[in-house]
Amino acid sequence: MLNALAADRARIADLDAQIRDLERSLSVLRSENSAAQERLDSYKYPVLTLPNEIVCEIFVHFLPPYPICPPSTGPLSPILLTHICRGWREIAMASPALWRAIHISGNDDLVSTFLSRSVLRPLSIHLNEWQQPFDDLAQDFLAPLLPHCARLEYLTLRLSTYFGPPLIDAVMPLLQRIDLALDNYSESPLVVLRPVPLLRAAVLNDCAAASTALPWAQLTSLTLTMMWPHECIRFCRKHPVYDGVEVTLPSLESLTLTDPPGVNEHPMLSTHLRTFITPALCKLQIQEHFLGSDPIQSLTSFISKSGCNLAHVHIANRRSVPETSYRTAFPSIPTLLFSRAGWRDSTSSDDESDSNPYE
Template sequence: MLNALAVDRARIADLDAQIRDLERSLSVLRSDKLAVQERLNYYKYPVQTLPNEIVCEIFVHFLPPYPICPPPTGPLSPVLLTHICRGWREIALASPALWRAIQISGNDDLVSTFLSRSVLRPLSIHVNEWQQPFDDLAQDFLATLLPHCVRLEYLTLRLSTDFDSPRIDAAMPLLQRIDLALDNYSESPLVVLCQAPLLRAAVLNDCAAASTALPWVQLTSLTLTMMWLHECIPILQKTSSLVHCKLELCHSLIRHSDGVEVTLPALESLTLTDIPNVKEHLLSTHLQTFITPALCKLQIPEHFLGLDPIQSLASFISKSGCNLAPVHIANRRSVPETSYRTAFPSIPTLLFSRAGWRDSTSSDDESDSNLHE
């Protein structure tokens, strides 16, 4: 019995020694851990060392280029930038440039939030009631926007006229471009912009053109869609400063310009087209309506040149006294390409396509081979 107790005492002493060794090892490990943790705590990832101004600039480039409006929510929205971390959320909320382009999609509270966060920055607003009907909220949205009209630079409205829409006639001293489409004719002008000294560009569909009063003489760029030529003429007669013009015309022969001519002395680019996806193209002589001495770029479907396209084009060039380059003949079907080139040797760039053509905003550097037969 005494021998067993002596063995246990020796065993305890041995265990105590092992415990002291392990405790010393743990102490060393804890010390090493503390040193490593201190180094980690001291280290900052390079992105966290960027000045707030640089982070804000990165955020701005994350969004579509202004004045394009990002979606109000989701992966490409500025709201996403507020969900990454607390620091970046603070930067995003304090950056008015992130909230100046607003796509209205049916959330009145979100619109008010964006307007508040944009502070006093100029605004780009896109309202598309056609894409997502607002029902009775439409009036509220427009009412929310009207107090901020003095900040509007770019305005896109797709509106239904089956509600009592408020008339938009506030001063817009910063407005540069308006894109307006209505689904029905309004009994009285819906948009009246008499105080928009910087307005230079307008895009209007047929209903909007009939329901809008603009300072036409200021415009340098005008797009009219879904209209008869005789409907365009009264507007074009007021736009003597136009440099770029695009007309999407109905191609029926029921109504025509009745020989009326429109002189656009500053016009450099003219694009005439007809309604997309129309299968039947009727002959017309729309080009003879225009006198454009400064015109350089012309895009036109061949059936808009009438029965004798070459003679019609030659008559237009002679009457206008313009030097054209390039000229794009679309939907060519009756006159060979070589006949055009022989008839117009002074035009250095003649482009041809069987159906459709580049929009006037497309790059002029695009290869001609894509358009030639």
């Protein structure tokens, strides 16, 4: 018994010695740990030393260029920038430029948040209800927008069937471009435009064109989509600058006439260029059969009647007239381009080789 007690006392003494050695080792490790942490705490990451204005500019370039609307949520949204760290969240929330382009789709409850954070910046709005019936819920998305219509610069509405009062009836003095696509005709305009002195561009599909009243004479760009050429002409003849024979577009700078998909050289198309008077026109893209049986005479007559100074003419599907004849007839046009097929054809012609106009 006494021998066992003596052995335990010796064992305890040995364990105490080992514990003291381990504690000394732990003390050294804790000291090294503390010194390493102090060095880390004292280090300033270069990106965190940037002025807030530079960080904001980087954030702006993270998003698509204005007026393109990024998604409201997800990896390409400005919301993502508020989830990185507290400092960057504060910068993002205090940067109105990040919140001025708003994409409204689905059950989106962030519209009011974006509008509030954009402060007084001009707005770009994209409402997309194209894939589902337009209902009261979608109309509710526009409710918080209406008090901010005076800030609207760019407006895109893609709407399924809707019959009702105007969705937007407000003053929009900053509006520059409107893009409307409907999948059904409406007897009354869905967007009522009060004086819009800055409006220059409009994109309308067939249903929107039949349901929209715009200040046509001040437009410099008009795009009609999902329409046959004869429908485009019928549309033009309805607007206020039509005098019964011709359509005068005094501010139009670019005009493109091409066949709709699946249609080749429709006989009705050859008379369409005569319909337009475009004194400000600078750029004309046209398929040769639009110029009729005598393309050079047709183009000469159009230029003379419009009084325009064309700087760029691209003739596609050239077949009947050599390029040299065009160049001889129109020496004052700096850029004359030709292609055998559509606008993106870079095939060289019989007479000489031309560069691709889209390069």
